[in-house]
Structures are given as C-alpha cells and as structure tokens.
Amino acid sequence: MNYSVIKETIKPKIKVFKESIYLLRRNKLTAIALYLILAIVLIAILSPYIIPYPEHISDEANIQNKFMPPSGKHFFGTDELGRDIFSRVLYGTRVSISTGILAVGLAVLIGIPLGAIAGFRGGVIDEVIMRITDMFLSFPPLLLAIVLVSLLGPSLNNAIIAIAVSWWPWYTRLVRGQAISLKERKFIQAAQTIGTPDYKIILKHIIPNTISPVIVQASMDMGGVILTIASLSFLGLGAQPPTPEWGLMISISRKYFPDVWWYSIFPGLAIFVTVLAFNLLGDGVREILDPKTRKK
Amino acid sequence: MKNKRLISLLLVIVLVVSLIAGCSGGGTTKGGGEGAKNLLFQANGNTPYINLDPSVENSNGVMVLHNTYEMLTYYNYETGKIDPMLAESWSASEDGKSWTFKIKEGVKFHDGTDLNAEAVKKSIDRTMELGLGASFIWDSVESIELIDKYEVKFNLKYPAPIDLIASAAYAAFIISPDAAEKDSDWFNQGNGAGTGPYKIQKAVAGEEVVLEKFDDYWRPWKENQYTSIIMKKVPESSARRQLLEKEEAQISVNFSTTDIEAMKKSDKVQIVQRPLYDTVVGCLNTEKYPLDNVDFRRALSYAFPYEETVNNVLEGQGVQSHGLIPGGLWGHSEDLMQYNFDLDKAKEYLDKSGVKTDGLTIEMTISSGYDEYRNFAQLFQINLKKLGINLEIREMSWDAQWEKAKNPNPKDRQDIFLFIWWPDYPSPISWFEGLVRSEDKIFFNLSYIKNTDLDAKMHEASMLTVTDRDKAEQIMIDMQKEIIDEAYFIHMYDKSATYGISKDLKGFTTNPAYPTVVRYFDLYK
Numbered sequence: 019m020n021y022s023v024i025k026e027t028i029k030p031k032i033k034v035f036k037e038s039i040y041l042l043r044r045n046k047l048t049a050i051a052l053y054l055i056l057a058i059v060l061i062a063i064l065s066p067y068i069i070p071y072p073e074h075i076s077d078e079a080n081i082q083n084k085f086m087p088p089s090g091k092h093f094f095g096t097d098e099l100g101r102d103i104f105s106r107v108l109y110g111t112r113v114s115i116s117t118g119i120l121a122v123g124l125a126v127l128i129g130i131p132l133g134a135i136a137g138f139r140g141g142v143i144d145e146v147i148m149r150i151t152d153m154f155l156s157f158p159p160l161l162l163a164i165v166l167v168s169l170l171g172p173s174l175n176n177a178i179i180a181i182a183v184s185w186w187p188w189y190t191r192l193v194r195g196q197a198i199s200l201k202e203r204k205f206i207q208a209a210q211t212i213g214t215p216d217y218k219i220i221l222k223h224i225i226p227n228t229i230s231p232v233i234v235q236a237s238m239d240m241g242g243v244i245l246t247i248a249s250l251s252f253l254g255l256g257a258q259p260p261t262p263e264w265g266l267m268i269s270i271s272r273k274y275f276p277d278v279w280w281y282s283i284f285p286g287l288a289i290f291v292t293v294l295a296f297n298l299l300g301d302g303v304r305e306i307l308d309p310k311t312r313k314k
Numbered sequence: 315m316k317n318k319r320l321i322s323l324l325l326v327i328v329l330v331v332s333l334i335a336g337c338s339g340g341g342t343t344k345g346g347g348e349g350a351k352n353l354l355f356q357a358n359g360n361t362p363y364i365n366l367d368p369s370v371e372n373s374n375g376v377m378v379l380h381n382t383y384e385m386l387t388y389y390n391y392e393t394g395k396i397d398p399m400l401a402e403s404w405s406a407s408e409d410g411k412s413w414t415f416k417i418k419e420g421v422k423f424h425d426g427t428d429l430n431a432e433a434v435k436k437s438i439d440r441t442m443e444l445g446l447g448a449s450f451i452w453d454s455v456e457s458i459e460l461i462d463k464y465e466v467k468f469n470l471k472y473p474a475p476i477d478l479i480a481s482a483a484y485a486a487f488i489i490s491p492d493a494a495e496k497d498s499d500w501f502n503q504g505n506g507a508g509t510g511p512y513k514i515q516k517a518v519a520g521e522e523v524v525l526e527k528f529d530d531y532w533r534p535w536k537e538n539q540y541t542s543i544i545m546k547k548v549p550e551s552s553a554r555r556q557l558l559e560k561e562e563a564q565i566s567v568n569f570s571t572t573d574i575e576a577m578k579k580s581d582k583v584q585i586v587q588r589p590l591y592d593t594v595v596g597c598l599n600t601e602k603y604p605l606d607n608v609d610f611r612r613a614l615s616y617a618f619p620y621e622e623t624v625n626n627v628l629e630g631q632g633v634q635s636h637g638l639i640p641g642g643l644w645g646h647s648e649d650l651m652q653y654n655f656d657l658d659k660a661k662e663y664l665d666k667s668g669v670k671t672d673g674l675t676i677e678m679t680i681s682s683g684y685d686e687y688r689n690f691a692q693l694f695q696i697n698l699k700k701l702g703i704n705l706e707i708r709e710m711s712w713d714a715q716w717e718k719a720k721n722p723n724p725k726d727r728q729d730i731f732l733f734i735w736w737p738d739y740p741s742p743i744s745w746f747e748g749l750v751r752s753e754d755k756i757f758f759n760l761s762y763i764k765n766t767d768l769d770a771k772m773h774e775a776s777m778l779t780v781t782d783r784d785k786a787e788q789i790m791i792d793m794q795k796e797i798i799d800e801a802y803f804i805h806m807y808d809k810s811a812t813y814g815i816s817k818d819l820k821g822f823t824t825n826p827a828y829p830t831v832v833r834y835f836d837l838y839k
Contacts, residue, residue, distance in 0.1 A: 079696055081626040081689075085572065098689055254682065259692055259707060273551055273685055277572045 048302025124182035129189025137197025238300025383508030410473030482739035596804035609667035645742030671702035
C-alpha cells in the first residue's frame with residue numbers, strides 16, 4: 019500500500035472530522051461547553067499543584083480561622099475547620115470528574131456487551147437480558163443507588179458501584195437497538211457466511227459500530243452522574259469527611275446557612291457549572307452526530 | 315426549540331423563588347387563635363418522645379412526662395439535697411435497708427382519684443414488673459409495704475439511696491391506680507393520668523405534643539403562667555432560630571455556633587447557658603488490637619485536640635473533663651490528671667507501645683447529625699495522621715452504632731465509640747455501673763472493660779453511698795485515677811446546654827439531673 023492510497027482512505031475521515039469541528043464551532047453553546055469542560059478537566063488534573071492551600075485537603079486544619087468570609091487570602095472564605103474553601107472546591111473537581119468517569123465507564127462496560135449480545139443473538143438470551151434490564155429500569159436511578167449504598171455501606175467507592183449498577187440498563191437498551199439493525203446489514207451477514215465466530219463479530223463489527231450513540235449518551239450522562247454523586251454525598255451516603263466533595267460540602271454547610279453563605283454557594287456553583295457544561299456538550303454532540311443536521 | 319428553553323428557564327426561576335419562599339416559611343404551627351397570650355411553644359431538634367408510658371420511657375419523652383407526672387422526691391442540684399415532691403417526709407433505717415415515705419395528702423390525679431400510699435406502691439410495682447427502660451434503678455427493692463393510707467415502706471435487698479432513686483429522671487413517676495392497669499399502647503395514644511401541672515391534650519409520635527393546664531393541680535395556679543404548651547420537632551437549627559426571632563417560639567435548644575452568634579445580636583432572644591451532667595467520652599475498644607495496648611491508648615489520649623474542641627468547636631459550650639464525673643456532682647475532682655494535646659508525648663507512648671503504624675487504620679463511630687462530633691473527629695483525624703495512624707470516621711444512626719458495638723466478635727466492632735453519658739439518677743455511681751462494670755452481655759460498657767478490682771471497688775462505693783458518702787467519694791476518685799491511668803476512655807468534655815428563650819419569658823431554669831426537661835409550671839410572663 020503506497021502513501022497515496024493511505025491518503026485516499028483517510029481523506030473522508032479527515033473530511034468528517036473537519037465538518038464536525040466546523041459544526042462544533044458554529045454552535046456557540048456547544049463550543050462554550052467544550053471550553054468549559056476542557057478547563058474543568060485541566061483543573062481536575064492540575065488541582066493538587068495549583069491550589070493555594072494543598073494541606074487543607076486532608077492534612078491540616080486551622081480552626082481558629084473558621085468561617086472567614088471571602089477575602090484576598092481566601093477567595094471563597096473558610097469552612098467550619100478554618101480550611102480554604104477555594105482550594106477544596108478546586109480539588110473537588112478532581113473528585114467529581116474522576117468518580118463521574120469511573121461510574122459512567124463502569125456502566126458502559128456492563129451495558130455494551132450485554133446489549134450487543136442481546137441484540138445480535140436475539141431469542142431467549144435477548145428475552146432474559148432485556149427483562150433483567152426492565153427490572154432495573156423500573157426503579158428511579160437515584161432511589162436504586164440510595165438503596166444499594168445503604169446495603170453496601172456509605173463510601174465514595176460504593177457510590178460509584180451503586181450508580182453504575184443503576185445506570186447500565188440505558189446503555190444495554192441503546193446498544194441492543196443498534197445491534198438489531200446492524201445484524202441485518204450485508205457486512206455482518208457476509209462475516210457470518212465466511213464462518214466468523216459470533217464473539218468476533220460482536221467485538222469487531224457490532225460494538226465499534228454502536229460506539230457513537232454510546233459516546234453521546236455517556237457525555238450527556240456525565241452531568242447526571244456527577245449530580246447523583248453529589249446527591250448521595252449530600253445524604254451522607256457518598257464521600258465521607260474530609261474528602262472535599264461538593265455535595266458533602268453543601269450538606270455540611272447547610273446548617274450554617276445563611277450566615278456562612280459562601281460555604282454553600284461556591285460548591286453549589288461548581289456543581290451547577292460542571293453539570294450544565296456536560297449537558298450542553300451532550301446536546302451539541304448529539305446534534306453534530308445526527309445525519310439530519312449534518313446535511314444542512 | 316427556543317421556546318422550550320425559555321419555558322424551562324422560567325420554570326427554574328419559579329422553582330428557585332418558591333424554594334427561597336419555602337425556607338422563610340419555616341413550617342410552623344402558628345400559635346394564634348384563642349388564649350394565645352398564655353400559649354408557650356417549644357421547638358426541639360428531636361422528637362418530643364419515643365414512648366409515653368412513664369414506666370418505660372428512657373429517652374426524650376421525659377420532657378413531656380416531667381410536666382404531666384411527678385415523683386416522690388426531687389433532686390435540687392443547687393444544694394445537692396433532695397427536696398420533697400409527692401412525699402412529705404421520709405426516713406431510713408440505720409443500715410439503709412428500709413425506707414419509709416410519708417405521702418402528701420390532698421393531691422389529685424388527672425382522672426380525679428386521690429393520691430395515696432397504694433397508688434405509689436402500684437406505680438413502682440408496675441415499673442419493676444415491666445422491667446423495661448430504666449426500671450433497673452429499683453433493683454435494690456425487695457418489696458414495697460403499705461403502712462397506712464399515706465405511708466409506704468421500701469424493704470431492700472441491700473442498702474441503696476431510695477430517696478435519691480425516687481427522684482430519678484426516668485422510671486420513678488407515680489401513676490394513677492386506674493392508669494397503672496393499662497398497657498403502653500394506651501399511654502401512647504395520648505392517654506395518661508399523673509399528678510403533674512399539665513395534661514396531654516394531643517400527642518403525635520415523632521412530631522409534637524400539646525399540653526394543657528390541669529385545673530386541680532395541688533399547687534395554686536397564677537394568672538401569668540402558661541396554660542397551653544406546644545412541643546414540636548423542628549429539625550433544622552436555623553429554622554428554630556427563625557421561630558425564636560419571629561417570636562413564634564419561646565424556647566428552643568441545640569443550635570449551631572453560628573446561630574448562637576447571630577441570636578446574641580437579636581433583641582428578641584436571650585441566650586441562656588445551663589449546666590448538664592452530660593459527659594462525652596471516646597470508649598476505646600480494649601479487646602481489639604492495637605487498642606488492647608495501654609500505651610497505644612495513652613498515645614490516643616495525648617493526640618486528642620481538647621483545647622480546640624472546647625474553644626473552637628464548642629465555643630465554650632463545654633469544658634475538658636476531669637475523669638468520668640462531671641463538675642457539679644460529688645465524686646468530681648479537679649485534682650485528677652488530665653491528658654492534654656501533646657503530639658510529642660503521643661509519639662513517645664506510641665513508640666513505647668511497639669505498635670507499627672505503617673498503614674494502620676482505626677475506626678471511630680459517631681452518631682450522625684451532630685456537627686460538633688464530626689468537627690472534632692476531623693481534628694482528631696488530622697492529629698492522628700501526623701502519627702501515621704489513619705482514622706476512619708463513621709457517622710451512623712445511634713441504633714446502627716450500638717448494634718455494631720454489640721457485635722459478638724470484637725474484631726468486627728469499632729475501635730473508638732463516641733459516647734455521651736448522663737446519669738439515670740444524679741449519682742456518680744451511674745458512670746461506673748454504666749460504662750465500667752464488667753458485663754457478660756454487652757450493654758453500655760463499650761470499652762469492654764473487664765476489671766474485677768474496679769468491680770469490687772464500685773460495689774463497695776455503692777454500698778457506702780447511703781451510710782458514708784465521704785468514703786464512697788474517696789473510693790470513686792481512686793477508681794477514676796486507675797481508669798485515667800489505664801486510658802480506657804478519651805475523656806473529652808463535659809457538656810453544657812445553650813437555650814435560646816424569648817426575652818419576656820421569666821422563671822426559666824433547668825436542672826442537670828433532668829436533662830432536656832423544662833418545667834413549664836415555673837415559667838411566667
């Protein structure tokens with residue numbers, strides 16, 4: 019294969035990519051969301067090195083200094099143990115983003131194979147998997163997560179597991195629908211005719227072709243998952259002190275509200291901005307990947 | 315699409331506005347309507363009662379029951395003496411094994427029957443027979459004998475201070491003979507018949523109790539006293555503060571420190587600091603590695619942030635403990651050794667203990683919903699981290715916390731149990747019998763102490779309480795020396811209560827022997 023052939027084969031891919039970037043930039047809200055998320059992820063990665071009081075995450079407290087209002091020294095004020103809220107909110111990005119990615123990733127990992135198998139094989143296997151899925155879907159996700167965490171014991175890791183368990187059915191349904199339509203396509207039938215084993219077809223052909231709707235769904239879910247983790251922590255079922263988790267911070271701060279308003283407002287704003295950014299991005303990505311908007 | 319966004323934006327705005335409006339609403343029953351001038355509203359953080367059966371209730375319900383029932387005697391914490399209540403006078407035999415009480419004449423129960431010796435016998439017999447709640451306070455009683463219509467005699471198995479026991483905060487109430495025939499369900503429907511100044515008008519479990527004046531009370535009523543009382547659960551500290559500031563509530567208790575600071579500036583509320591016999595201790599699991607090592611326990615005792623807890627977390631609503639017995643009770647001694655926060659000493663004892671801290675995690679359970687516990691626990695966590703010990707703080711409901719503590723396998727129990735102890739009747743022996751006495755079946759000895767020497771000493775002190783109090787006190791102080799040296803507990807602090815009351819409320823007082831109780835008959839405008 020010479021260079022020009024490679025060039026020819028990747029040309030359409032480059033075109034698609036360029037188109038996507040164009041659409042992304044045309045949609046201002048999505049662009050803003052994307053920049054916001056880039057910033058959030060950057061903060062999450064760099065937070066241990068850039069925050070002014072890294073010792074206030076878990077190693078140090080300064081209780082003589084408690085409940086100081088926002089100032090040049092403490093941009094977001096201090097909390098009930100005199101710790102810098104700015105540092106803790108920034109570090110909280112790391113906690114929320116990483117737990118969000120873990121929870122969604124886990125749900126995707128459970129959901130995709132099950133959905134692909136159900137859709138591709140059909141019959142009894144499909145019935146069994148889908149009825150189990152229905153069972154999980156009949157509970158509101160937050161409620162199911164609360165029940166699971168209460169059983170497992172409150173901790174951040176258990177919250178991640180609980181969220182993944184209550185979220186996977188959505189991916190299963192999504193992938194199953196895709197798999198059913200893919201099954202009828204010529205290239206799958208061709209693969210079957212030459213005797214490719216089922217697991218290979220699922221791995222090589224079905225799953226890669228269902229990835230894009232899953233990515234859309236996952237990016238839209240990130241906001242919801244981060245919110246759910248915050249909710250669980252707010253109820254005392256997620257992160258435990260001294261973890262600087264936003265939901266937990268709001269839960270603790272509400273007893274001091276409204277006198278110590280800064281303690282609730284800043285973690286609240288952090289949740290608001292993050293969830294909004296992920297939801298807008300999800301909306302945008304869906305529009306970009308939708309062939310109907312593409313044609314215009 | 316645009317329209318949809320606009321509508322959802324509007325919806326969000328409406329939601330936020332209604333939330334803000336909801337907050338200031340505060341969820342209260344307005345004390346308006348007829349007779350409002352003599353109505354008193356107390357807002358509590360907790361439910362006003364668990365059980366309204368006076369023989370059974372061993373919890374918050376005493377704040378209702380002490381207004382509707384009375385005991386034979388009443389403990390006066392200011393003089394340290396026992397005042398008469400339904401008993402006019404009493405005397406004990408030389409050996410302290412038989413006690414005779416003369417009952418007041420002309421006292422009526424709410425159901426109209428007269429108080430007499432028989433009613434007294436029947437009430438206490440009922441409590442002992444049911445054997446629930448704090449009924450163990452009567453363990454020393456062999457039998458109760460009727461001498462005549464207004465005289466009753468207690469025959470004991472061993473000497474015990476019956477005059478003091480009869481003044482107990484729990485399980486010492488005198489009930490009308492008819493009501494004494496009924497079961498707990500009947501009481502919990504809001505029924506009952508005591509001799510107290512108020513009758514229960516309405517009781518909603520977990521929510522509220524409404525009391526109303528009993529006209530035939532044996533002490534005379536005055537014009538300016540309160541005739542109707544509402545006790546209602548308002549869980550949020552800030553909501554209770556708002557009720558006080560809006561003059562809807564007259565009494566409330568248990569505020570966050572920020573709410574107290576704010577109320578100090580209000581011209582409608584006064585802040586009243588009241589003594590309690592509550593002590594907060596960390597029970598150290600002496601049956602589990604590494605806390606079975608006395609030097610390790612001493613190291614923990616030196617790592618606790620006493621000063622910061624008292625000054626900055628509690629902001630003065632407590633003092634560091636001297637041993638087990640709180641100030642204001644006999645048996646308390648300021649000469650007892652106090653551990654102070656000293657990380658060097660902690661390090662020294664840690665080295666001495668030989669415990670390897672590398673990756674060592676210990677677990678502390680605390681009751682959920684108490685900010686102050688979480689705050690000092692986190693300070694403690696930070697200190698221990700400097701010693702290389704990882705402290706895991708587990709906030710759980712009291713039931714779950716206690717269940718874990720009673721696990722048959724010591725390895726599955728917590729390492730540190732945060733416990734708040736107050737006596738059933740105001741005697742220092744309560745701390746020893748509750749927290750220190752060896753137990754076959756785990757109850758409240760949550761350091762799991764098995765020390766036969768201390769058991770023998772507390773038995774001796776208990777016997778001497780009646781006949782030779784000075785000697786009993788000396789034994790108790792010696793016992794505390796040993797307990798402190800063994801570091802069975804982290805002696806954190808003695809607590810006091812901060813009440814917020816309306817500026818024009820008069821006669822307000824509380825008695826540490828009767829925790830959470832406000833006697834509404836004492837109050838006036």
